[in-house]
Amino acid sequence: MSDMLTTGATIGILGGGQLGRMLSVAASRLGFKTCIFEPAGDCPASHVANYHFQASYDDHDALRKFAESVDVVTYEFENIPTEALDVIEAIKPIRPNRKTLAVSQDRLVEKAFLNELGLKTAPFAAVDDATDLAEAIAEIGTPAILKTRRFGYDGKGQARIMSPDDAEAALADMAGAPAILEGFVDFSHEVSVIAARGLTGEVCCFDPGENVHKNGILDTTTVPANLTGMQTADAVLLAGKILNKLDYVGVMGVELFVTRQGLIVNEIAPRVHNSGHWTQNGCTVDQFEQHIRAVAGWPLGDGKRHSNVVMENLIGDDVDGIPEIAKSGDAIHLYGKADAKPGRKMGHVNRVTGPAN
Amino acid sequence: MSDMLTTGATIGILGGGQLGRMLSVAASRLGFKTCIFEPAGDCPASHVANYHFQASYDDHDALRKFAESVDVVTYEFENIPTEALDVIEAIKPIRPNRKTLAVSQDRLVEKAFLNELGLKTAPFAAVDDATDLAEAIAEIGTPAILKTRRFGYDGKGQARIMSPDDAEAALADMAGAPAILEGFVDFSHEVSVIAARGLTGEVCCFDPGENVHKNGILDTTTVPANLTGMQTADAVLLAGKILNKLDYVGVMGVELFVTRQGLIVNEIAPRVHNSGHWTQNGCTVDQFEQHIRAVAGWPLGDGKRHSNVVMENLIGDDVDGIPEIAKSGDAIHLYGKADAKPGRKMGHVNRVTGPAN
Structure with a gap:
């Protein structure tokens, strides 16, 4: 110890x-x-x-x-x-280590890493110029999405390509930054696994949550997610595979698309994750404490969920609803931001919908 | 609003x-x-x-x-x-107001206030000198306990009087401070109600917890407490009576003795209370947030308990057990105190024992 x-x-x-x-x-x-x-x-x-x-x-x-x-x-x-x-x-x-950052800071490196592990991702190709993009569209098809390889979040640095005619404008949106073209994935819904790995290598996952986005920003996460037992097991196993391969220490968010061909990894985030905020009111040890436990060399909490929860983000002037929400008995988490700009995450609400089932 | x-x-x-x-x-x-x-x-x-x-x-x-x-x-x-x-x-x-502080800062004023409200307390008498003490012992009998009227906590400023022979030493312990003699109460167990009153007068109580003390300091609180439905209702009603009478705003701890003659008020604390720490892992809105909601003029949380909990204080070198406790999945709350002096509250552990029943 x-x-x-x-x-x-x-x-x-x-x-x-x-x-x-x-x-x-x-x-x-x-x-x-x-x-x-x-x-x-x-x-x-x-x-x-x-x-x-x-x-x-x-x-x-x-x-x-x-x-x-x-x-x-x-x-x-x-x-x-x-x-x-x-x-x-x-x-x-x-903690988490540099190796992880090198992988997760670059969408291209990340996808290649995941494929090497035997995990499925959307089809992808590196795009540095118009020639690359034309070839990538020919290979992957449309619709597709062009993203900067680095520094993207909440839908920023992304451009949809519905037909080859959109290519030029999409490339201009990248402002010369190295990019990646990703094919669309035909998925029924998105889930995420909040996984943790301790300093001594033990892995622990919270129950997967089901995510709904609005305007490219997470809107709600619901636990339990709509998954079969086999899908849940698969989600946990693949998260463990990623964390172990990276000698990871801390909490990671692993976003997954649920498709008829199985689970496809959308992206990984080497940190606590918006889609894990439900754990604050659904678990005794939440994702934030789990992360601190890991980086401090403590044993991990067991990840057990005591309650079902719907997490809802408060974006921009959603926060004006607080006086009403405060009457509801839901758990409120505000971030102390003075300015409710459009698209800004101001807080979130965890609605406990009943004992875990 | x-x-x-x-x-x-x-x-x-x-x-x-x-x-x-x-x-x-x-x-x-x-x-x-x-x-x-x-x-x-x-x-x-x-x-x-x-x-x-x-x-x-x-x-x-x-x-x-x-x-x-x-x-x-x-x-x-x-x-x-x-x-x-x-x-x-x-x-x-x-908030809470000055009236409340005037009552709760003085054991004598507090007990008189409670009796005026029609609530039962231990028999008591003011003691300023040896003559008062002799009269008080004659009236109340022994065993009894002599306490300073003000500034007592965690068993400090208290002296037991098992027989009239102990009177002189007990009075010396008070060091000249105004005191109160309290008769012993024949109780089966102690419970406390953590009650809250909002700025607009609504009252909300958490479920009563059952307290066990060790060396004059709270050791454990267990919810649910061992109470009949009628006793629970009585506890809530008397807490409401106290808060309403004081135009109280905030959370109050009301300690009660359970006796064959009904509930007897031991003392009130106009603040969040050690016996309410279980709410951190048993309720969506805990006693600390409930207090902040009240003093900030927010609607109160509903006080609903989702889990059964045993709260255990970590006193002095109890905190050395943390490496083991951290493995257990119990919720740990440490106070960041560097020095584990004997009798010092270093933290507490909330053991969630199951869904609320």
Whole structure:
């Protein structure tokens, strides 16, 4: 147990958004302090973390001081500049590891990694220019979707290609960034598995949740998901395969399409995930604490679900509904963001729909 | 709903211990910032609160600045100096109110208040000197217990009187402070009701928990408690009577002795209460969020229990058991205290024993 951090240890978190905020809260339950690194002031995590290094990711001096002041470093987003990671890793361990980031920061590398593991993905091809794109469309067909290889989230950096005529405009949307063309997958619904792996290699998955998106942003996650027992087993096994192959430590979100040909991996996120927020009111140990347990070298919680839950995101002015929602008995989680801009995740609501079944 | 605080509002909390810590965390879930006022540095609540006024309660300038920087003031302990409250109340509302503090800060005033409401208490008498004590013993009999009227908690400031021979030593223990002699109550067990009252007068009670003490400190709380339906109804009704009479806003802990003659009120605590910690893993809205909802003018959560729970305090070096407990799947709540002194509350564990029944 020598690697198990104890009360008073400090967990460093790269990123100060709502995921960092809820990680900080979970860390406090286990007696840890948290220190966030985030360029923005008055960010959601800064309200609950012990310390806030407000500095840029290219400020290596600040990164060094940050790393020296903590016991272990984790992150709430995957697009951290490589040089920043180099600076930190020379001083303190980063969990999940660099190998994972290298895979998940690039859609092309990620899909190739998954295929090598024997897991199915959408058909894909690298696209660097118009020639590549024409060849890729010829191979994959339309409809398809062109995405930047890096730095995409919540539908940003994506363009649909319904017919070859859309190719030029889609490529222009990439603004010269290396891209990937992905074929459409004929799926009935999307589920995700929130999986965790501890420092000593044990793997634990929460029950899969069923996701519905609106305008490219997650809208609801429902547990239990509509899956057969065999599909559920398959989802858990493939998540375990991914985590083990990466020597992963922490929580990962694995998004899956349910198709007649089986489960197809949409994408992986090496962090706590919006589609795992239901665990806050459905499990004794939620995804945030599970992640903290893993990076702190603690035994994992057992992932058991005590309640059925529907998680609903509050996007933009959805948050104006809070006075009514507050009367409902549903669990409210707000992120402390002052400005309800359109498309901005302001909070979420977990509606407990009954005991787990 | 004009009194309902919204995201970005700041809740001031007097006291920076574990209750303030868990109140801060609950406030963050609803989008609030917290500002604690606490003379000690590196206190449990400072790890998760936005701001920490580290100043003495007789520093009126600091109290004024504190009050000006927040939207409403609440507290995690009842023994706040009256003058400090005067300074604050001139600037911002204090919830629960001053009337409640006047009652609960003095055991004698509290028992008289409860009796006036028609509620049963242990027999009692005021004791200022040896003559009072001799008369009180003659009236109440032995065994009895001599307590300071003010500033007692966790069995401190108390002396047992098994026979009149113990009177002199017991009085010496009071060190000249005004005291109260309380007769022993022949009870089968102790339960407590965690009750809440909102700004608009609605009352909501969590299910009563059954408490077991060790060395004068709460050891375990178990829900459901061993009570008949009639006793449960009685417990809820008497708690409501107390809260309504005080125009109370917030969560109150009401400790009750179960006797053949019915329920007898042991004491009331105008704050979140150790015997309500089980709600963190037994209810969707726990006692901490319920208190924040009340003081922020929000509708209360419905208090519904989804799981049965045994809460166990980690006192002093109990906390050394954490590596083992972490394997169990039980919910761990640590307070971030560095020093495991004997008798010190270091954390607690909530063991979910099954779905609510």
